[in-house]
Amino acid sequence: MTERKEFRDLAPPEEAHEAIASLSLTPPPESVPLDDARGRVLAERVDATIDVPGFDRASMDGYAVRARDTFGADEADPEVLTLVGTVHAGEDPDVEVEPGTCAEISTGAVLPPGADAVVMVERTDDLGGEIAIRKAVAPGDSVMLAGADIAAGSRALGPGTRLTPREIGLLSALGVDEVPVCGTPTVGIVSTGDELVRPGDDLDPSRGEIYDVNSQTIAAGVAEAGGEPVLYPHAGDDYEEMERLLREAADECDLVLSSGSTSASAVDVIYRVIEERGDLLLHGVAVKPGKPMLVGRLDSSAATGTGQSAYVGLPGYPVSALTIFRTFVAPAIRRAAGLPEPRTATLTGEFAVRERYSEGRLRLMPVGVLEREDADLPLVYPVDKGSGATTSLVEADGVVEVHPDTEYIAAGERVEVTLFSPDVRVPRLLGVGEDDPLLSRLLDRVDAPRYLPVGSREGLRRLRDGVPDVAVVSGPTGREVETEQLGAWTREWGLVVSDPLDGLDSLVDDDVRFVNRDRAAGLRSTFDAALDELATERGESRAALADRIDGYDLTVKAHESPARAVLAGKADAGLGLRATAESLGLDFVSLGHERVVVHAAPDRSDKPAVSELVDALADSADELTALPGYDVP
Amino acid sequence: MTERKEFRDLAPPEEAHEAIASLSLTPPPESVPLDDARGRVLAERVDATIDVPGFDRASMDGYAVRARDTFGADEADPEVLTLVGTVHAGEDPDVEVEPGTCAEISTGAVLPPGADAVVMVERTDDLGGEIAIRKAVAPGDSVMLAGADIAAGSRALGPGTRLTPREIGLLSALGVDEVPVCGTPTVGIVSTGDELVRPGDDLDPSRGEIYDVNSQTIAAGVAEAGGEPVLYPHAGDDYEEMERLLREAADECDLVLSSGSTSASAVDVIYRVIEERGDLLLHGVAVKPGKPMLVGRLDSSAATGTGQSAYVGLPGYPVSALTIFRTFVAPAIRRAAGLPEPRTATLTGEFAVRERYSEGRLRLMPVGVLEREDADLPLVYPVDKGSGATTSLVEADGVVEVHPDTEYIAAGERVEVTLFSPDVRVPRLLGVGEDDPLLSRLLDRVDAPRYLPVGSREGLRRLRDGVPDVAVVSGPTGREVETEQLGAWTREWGLVVSDPLDGLDSLVDDDVRFVNRDRAAGLRSTFDAALDELATERGESRAALADRIDGYDLTVKAHESPARAVLAGKADAGLGLRATAESLGLDFVSLGHERVVVHAAPDRSDKPAVSELVDALADSADELTALPGYDVP
Known part of the structure; x- marks a missing residue:
């Protein structure tokens, strides 16, 4: 066995924060068009270079006047002024307001020479060539003076300001169309591991292949934190290839994250690359989940060398990788992008169960x-x-x-x-229990549900322990739990097959490769009960029959899994539902109907989200049409 | 005067919400690559179509064994098994674990046939060809069974789920690379008004031109609400052009917003277009700011006609437009995009002043x-x-x-x-008072400041009334306010000129076009005091001298504005600072130095943000170098 790297000297979380803070991943500031500036952060102060408005501006529709000509005017005794012209918004005024005259003016128009106020149109009468002014105004009334909004040389926005629609409005008013903003740190993501396959490509589970979860998850996390993710091709576990990719990423990015493989050999290879081609500052942090974390610097390639890039190695398991990313890396990316730490949302709740812990790390x-x-x-x-x-x-x-x-x-x-x-x-509703396609559809009509398909017996157990609102149960459970039954339906079950066969007898007696459901499933209990019946008929034990079924102990977790094994040619028959057989285009041997019951915890049956589920069942005609073998009695 | 549309029958806000809710602006769902799915909302339920993991998977590095072979093993009395091979992650196992044997296995690898558990490497000893097992394990230990994470047919994510990095992780694990999401509503923005100029283009203030604020502001608001903004060219106030643009936008967008002009004629034209080519559902809403709002539908053009598009006309003033947008339109865009209403952030505060209100609308x-x-x-x-x-x-x-x-x-x-x-x-600091370039730079070093350049006297008045933390004051103010002086600097002031001239005398006696500062500025008070002195010397009144200055009453709002008038050739001399003259490449006639003092409200001088400002001043050597004529005594 090769020598493995151990994470024995785990650093406290503060040290990991410090190590990452010591890395330099801040890109230079850049200039972006105003259209693309939303959400970015100003890299420097923006001062006004023009007056806004750039002219004395009418802020009402009405008449531009010399204020002193209106002194003494009121409703009873208007002053009459001679109309000498009109000024619209967007026009250079071609009139001058001499004593005793006025000019019609639109909101937003330039106050013509001579005028120093506007009388709103509602307080005037058009006498034809003359205007009766029914209100005295003071100089400046209904006029916004040049620069009164913001004047040339004023501080408009400070560095570090996040640009929302409001700031973009002010920049527009100033005529700014290119905005100096903090750069977006580029973050390279190198995923490693021979077993990883990109989503969308074909998977060979027999070779232990799995889809690469971390690349896209971390890429989305990088984008959320204000960075620009760059995905690199999978590196596999080959040293040369991994070194080449890490150095390519170091050339092109401010920060390189490696992630993906859970195999020790890949970790060993990354260790060697970092130790030979960079600096390792920290390995292993006392946090659960997430222990195996590397922090360091990575040399750029000799050819295009631009010095070093920051490097963080994330653990391979997705939950650990995202936890480490969120806790330690995302804050550093936000800082590099000039973004403030988001207001963290916290919530006080009541813990539902007793939870022991004694591992000595956070x-x-x-x-x-x-x-x-x-x-x-x-x-x-x-x-x-x-x-x-x-x-x-x-x-x-x-x-x-x-x-x-x-x-x-x-x-x-x-x-x-x-x-x-x-x-x-x-979530407004927490359901647990049997996995069922009708239930999946009903949940679509509930606002903010969560459903954990833990199986029928486990579902009832959890309902009894007080966490979920409802448990969905089929088959004999052997449990007595006090519940309120909210509704039920039946589903036709049996064998999903590639070629027709002769029922349960054939499964026992013939050379049929079978795939069973796991013991948690209510459907499995129903199947075992049917096998009991056959055993009784034949005067044998169930165990004896089960022994003769090729694959009785080959169990899978969800209602479609056995059928999919049949579809893939790995089995001849799978325990399943008529609805599944028909949706996958397979044959079906019916063995009966089983009842699926929705139970509520007695104190939760009035909860609005529970009622939404009940209503969805009462109104499930469309769903039933799409699911052959289903019935709501 | 043309007939103007009045907004007399204002609808209550609820009616406006209902009118907008009655419009249809939801685009059809679409499919996006997983890379682009972050932040989008699932249009339909996603069920798992594969088991995850797709095989029984070692969750530790160690040895794959038959659990019953380890029964009884402990540290004192290990069981010894024969090593028959190795399985790495990403490999199809080529060994079978027979009774009495074991295989080396890596985390993530496929459990080889025969094995039903993994013993972690730390509890074993490699004896060379044989392995001592120091711990008994049960079947399933350190193994994740196929489908145990999520199994084929299970409900993975419900419709309406917003895709964060976590959901993207689950979709990756399922191999999903195309995601069915709610469509992004396209929102056309047509800005109207002859006076509007796009940011970045040249502005002619003498024609009353202003930069178009609403287009970019509303576009940013649309993007923030989950829509895709489409900016159309300016329509001006011409009926034909505006009709053509509105119908083009109606063809291409789910929602059309018009915005921009404040002129009544533009509103009239939009009214006519909507009345002739669509339906008007509502005009005018009882909200301040924002009264003039239109809601309706707009016919598509006959040629490519796809029916109707939703239409909302926003008021012209930016604050009103954004208020109406945020209150009534953004929620409709979010609904159309499938996004939930964001948690609104509220805060309880103490109102600083008495504020009267009696306008009868919200x-x-x-x-x-x-x-x-x-x-x-x-x-x-x-x-x-x-x-x-x-x-x-x-x-x-x-x-x-x-x-x-x-x-x-x-x-x-x-x-x-x-x-x-x-x-x-x-904001952590609120400052008011004199407009000053050194102050602008000092504020860059304070975290989250806000500064309102209201002038020196008004600044002191507000400080006395208890709202701001600090007031920055220059020149004689004629006010007695109890304050704590935190620091001060001097700035060299005088005339910013295009050609040298002979001081204040020349301004009074020669043919010089002057631009003054407004009375709020401390610099203006300093200038008037200097004029008083000259008047005394000459045995005249200040008013008499002022009368002889061409432009004495031509006042502008900020410290750079007079200099910019000189730069633009509109004046020969402007009241200003040496620092401004040098930064704009103009000549300067010095008339003296004035003191700028930072006053704090006595109860605010210990505030951390106030201390940050004081520290910035104490450490302002760099700023002073960049600002000729400045000194910190």
């Missing part, structure tokens, strides 16, 4: 949050499917920081959740 | 906010430079809603401010 525990109408605080529950799971990314709403010396969080304890972003939408 | 009063360390609540003050001012856009931080039946807000009253966006940065 834990950024991903948690889900659930809105409650009947309690002051939302419910907060830990999401931990292991750091290798990508679904944890979307099943959590934020993190709770658990300090190294915390031993446990008690059920009912108040916790502070840092939401992933201020616009995280907290 | 007022969205722009306010500035100032952080205070010595009080519980920040200070809130009204910003009202008239709706024609563009600087109000950036001098306000949010709005206070004043209901039609409110008569006044008292000084000290608590008010709720709706910030313009959750990332508005509330």
Whole structure:
């Protein structure tokens, strides 16, 4: 076995922040057209170089007058002035207002010479060639003087100002069409690992291939933090290739992130490249998830060498990679882009369960949050499917920081959740249980739902423990839980097959390669019950029959997975639904109908989001048409 | 005078919301590459079509074993297994784990046939060809089963989900590279008005030309709301041209906004186009600022006719236009783009002054906010430079809603401010007073300052009234205000000239076209004091001398404006600073040095942001080098 790098001397989080802060990744300022300036940050002060307005400007429709000619005028006793012309907006006035005269003027027009005020049209009468002025005005009334809005030489906007529509308005008024802004740091992303395949390409799971999650996730995170992501081709685990790619990225980018492979050999290769072609400042940080993190500098290639680029190596698991990125790298990218730290959105909630912890490093525990109408605080529950799971990314709403010396969080304890972003939408409904295509469609009609397909028995268990609002259950569960049944439907189940076969008997007796569902599935319990029945008929044990089924122990997790194994030619029959067989164009051997029941926790059945789910079921005619074998009794 | 459209029957704000909600501006959904999906909203549910992982996957580096072979193993009494091969990530395993054997395995690799668990490397010893296992494992330990993360057929993400890096991670894991998202509504912006000039083009203020503020401001607002802005050329006030442009925009866009001109004739023309070529649903809304608002539908052109487009006419003044846009139009664009309403950021503050109001329509009063360390609540003050001012856009931080039946807000009253966006940065320092180039530079070194160049006397008055932290004052002010002086500098002032002239005498006696500063400026007071001195010398009155200066009453607002008039050839001499003359390459006739003093309100002198300004002055050597005629005594 090759020598492996260990992360034994883990740096405290503060040291990791300092190491990254010591890197230089700020690009030079640049100039962008005003059209592209939204969201950017001013690199320098902008002073006004013109007066706004550039002339004395009428701010009402009316008549330009010499104010002293109107003194004494009122409704009872108007002053009458001779009309000498008209000035529209966008015209050089060709009249002069002499004593005793006035000129018609539009809002925005240049005040003609001689005039020093405007009388609004509502306080005048047009007598034909003469105008009766029914109100006295003072010099300057209804006029915006040149430079009164902003004058040449004034400080308009300071450096560091983020450009929103309002600032863009002021820059427009000043006639600025090129804006000096902080540069956008370019961030190269090199993903490594022989097993990675780009989304959209074909995957060969038998070779252990998986889609590359980190590249696109981190690229989106870079863009969110104000950087410009640059994706490099996969490096594989080959030293030469990886060195070439890392140095190409170092040439072209302000910061290089490597990410992707979870294999120790890839980490070893990156180590060697950094040690030979750069400086390693830090490796390993005392944070969970995310321990394996590298911080350093990377030399540019000799040929085009522009010195060094900053480098951070992210862990391979997506949840760890994104956590490390968010915690340590995103703030550095924002600083380099001149952007302020965003207001972090936090929320106080009540922890749903008891959670033990004793690992001696800071834990950024991903948690889900659930809105409650009947309690002051939302419910907060830990999401931990292991750091290798990508679904944890979307099943959590934020993190709770658990300090190294915390031993446990008690059920009912108040916790502070840092939401992933201020616009995280907290789910209104949390459902758990059986995986079902009708349910998927019903959930589309609920606003902000979350559903965890943990299986029927586990769903009921969690409902009993008080976290979710509803559990969706099929098949015999062997559990007694006090619930309120909100509704139910039936689904036709059986064997999804490539070629017709003769029911359950054929599965047991013939040479049929089968794919089963896992024990968590209600459908599996229904299948086992049917097998029990056949065993009784034949006077055998279920175990004896199961032994004769080729693949009885080959179980998969979701309702479509067995059918997809059949479709891929890896099996002849899979446990599944008629609806699935028909949607995938496969044959189907019906073995019966099973009931799927929606249970609510008794104290949650009135929750508005629960009612939305019930309403969706009551109004599910369209969904049923699309799902053969389904019925709502 | 032409007949003008009046907005007499103003609709309540709710009716305006309803009218806009009745328009259809939702574009069809579209498909975008995963790279471009960040920030978009899923148009439909995405179900998993593959199992993730697609195989039983080692989640540790170590040895793949049959769990039952390890039963009973512990540190004291290891089980020894024969090593039969190695499986790396990205490889199809070419070994089978028979009883009594094991295979070396990397994290992420495919569990080889026969094995059902992984023992982590740290709990093993390599004996050379044989491996000592020092820990018993159960089946499934350190293995992620196929589909355990997410399984084929499961509901992955629901419709309406906003795609952040986390959702992009899950989509990557599923191999999705094209994402079905809600379409981006295209919003055409037609700006009207003969007086408007695009930023970057040359401006002729004598013709009353101004830069077009609304087009870019509203375009940025459209982009911020999730729409795609399309700018059309200026329409002027010509009926044919405006009709052609509005119909072209209606052909190409989901929503057309017109904006720009404040002239009544342009409004008249738009009215006619809408009435003849569309439907007018609403005109005029009881909101201040923003009364003149049109809502309707616009027919597409006959040739390419695709029916109708939604239409909203915004008022001409920038503050009104942006207020109406933000209040009524942006929410409709967000809905059409599938985006949720953003969490509005609000803040409770203490109103600084008494503000009367009695106009019978909802007022969205722009306010500035100032952080205070010595009080519980920040200070809130009204910003009202008239709706024609563009600087109000950036001098306000949010709005206070004043209901039609409110008569006044008292000084000290608590008010709720709706910030313009959750990332508005509330100023830490509010300064008022004299306009000065050294001050502009010092402010660059203060974090989050705001400075209102209202002039020296007005600055002192406001300081006395308790709103700002500091006032910057030059020249004789004739005011006694209790302040703390924080620092001071001197600046050399005089006449900025195109050709040398002979001091103040020449200005009075010769044929010199002069541009003065307005009475608010401390520099003007200094100039008048010098004129008093000359009058005394000559035994005349100041008024008599002033009468002989051509342009004494021609006043402009900021320190550079007179110099720029000289530069443009419109004057021979302007009141100004040596620093300005040198920076613009003009000649300068020195008339003396005046003192500029920074005063703090006595209770604000300890405020951190005030200290930052004082520190900047103490450390202003670089700034002084760049500003000839300046000195810090």
